[in-house]
Amino acid sequence: MEVVILKTAEDVAATAAGLVAKLLGHTPAAVLGLATGSTQLALYQQLVEKHQNSGLSFAKASSFNLDEYLGVAAENPQSYRSFMDREFFDHIDIDKQSTFLPYCAENENPRLVGPRYEQQIRDAGGIDLQVMGIGVNGHIGFNEPSSSLSSRTRVKTLTQQTLKDNSRLFSRDEFQPKLAITMGIATIMDARGVLLLATGESKAEAVSQMVEGPVSAMCPASVLQLHERVTVLLDEAAASDLKNRDYYDWTYQQNESLKSRFGVFHD
Ligand code: F6R
Numbered sequence: 001m002e003v004v005i006l007k008t009a010e011d012v013a014a015t016a017a018g019l020v021a022k023l024l025g026h027t028p029a030a031v032l033g034l035a036t037g038s039t040q041l042a043l044y045q046q047l048v049e050k051h052q053n054s055g056l057s058f059a060k061a062s063s064f065n066l067d068e069y070l071g072v073a074a075e076n077p078q079s080y081r082s083f084m085d086r087e088f089f090d091h092i093d094i095d096k097q098s099t100f101l102p103y104c105a106e107n108e109n110p111r112l113v114g115p116r117y118e119q120q121i122r123d124a125g126g127i128d129l130q131v132m133g134i135g136v137n138g139h140i141g142f143n144e145p146s147s148s149l150s151s152r153t154r155v156k157t158l159t160q161q162t163l164k165d166n167s168r169l170f171s172r173d174e175f176q177p178k179l180a181i182t183m184g185i186a187t188i189m190d191a192r193g194v195l196l197l198a199t200g201e202s203k204a205e206a207v208s209q210m211v212e213g214p215v216s217a218m219c220p221a222s223v224l225q226l227h228e229r230v231t232v233l234l235d236e237a238a239a240s241d242l243k244n245r246d247y248y249d250w251t252y253q254q255n256e257s258l259k260s261r262f263g264v265f266h267d
Pocket of ligand 1: 034035036037038039040066067132133134135136139140141142
């Protein structure tokens with residue numbers, strides 16, 4: 001796990017956008033794994049800016065989102081489809097037909113969505129880079145604590161904590177979904193690379209459990225310790241509970257110097 005601690009949330013977004021742009025530079029038809037949530041907003045803004053001002057193209061790329069609410073129509077502004085269109089896809093040149101979320105249509109059996117989504121990911125050749133955030137409780141996607149570390153895309157019930165964390169996004173009398181369809185932990189682990197962004201003090205404990213705690217279903221993100229290619233981008237606040245902080249900074253400096261001597265070291 002490469003842990004990179006940057007000063008601010010803006011630095012996290014800019015660095016993440018640089019890595020996504022680099023991937024698209026050498027693999028224009030990259031398959032991106034994407035997420036919703038507040039942390040990703042600054043990244044999408046940076047990528048839109050790169051598209052509009054520096055010619056970054058997504059025309060050949062495709063994308064798979066981690067999750068989607070169950071029981072919320074795609075056209076509903078609260079759906080993750082709407083979020084992605086509004087915050088990102090509507091402002092870049094990606095072909096919307098190549099953007100996927102694990103959506104369950106109104107009269108569809110939700111149990112069929114997971115296997116279909118897994119097949120769609122396989123048909124696309126697998127995910128090159130899964131970009132994501134982390135929940136205050138250590139969830140990735142909507143894999144809440146105690147999720148099977150071998151899980152695949154399926155229906156999950158959101159925890160009270162997640163409902164509370166996300167309640168800020170719903171008005172008082174608006175329906176807040178309690179179920180979602182999410183990529184499983186094994187699905188995420190199949191991605192060839194993972195880029196996890198965390199900012200703000202509220203994430204500090206989950207980040208320390210993910211990076212320095214035991215691998216445990218109680219902190220689903222900790223399973224990333226078993227993935228070969230993970231970069232974790234943190235701002236100072238999200239890194240504030242890490243015990244091994246000096247070593248991460250030291251490693252980052254060494255990697256930067258290797259990069260300047262030998263070109264790209266960590267891809
Ligand atoms: C969203 C998702 C979630 C979020 C996480 C952090 O698609 O998969 O795991 O990444 O809840 O959300 P924010 O960034 O809003 O703190």
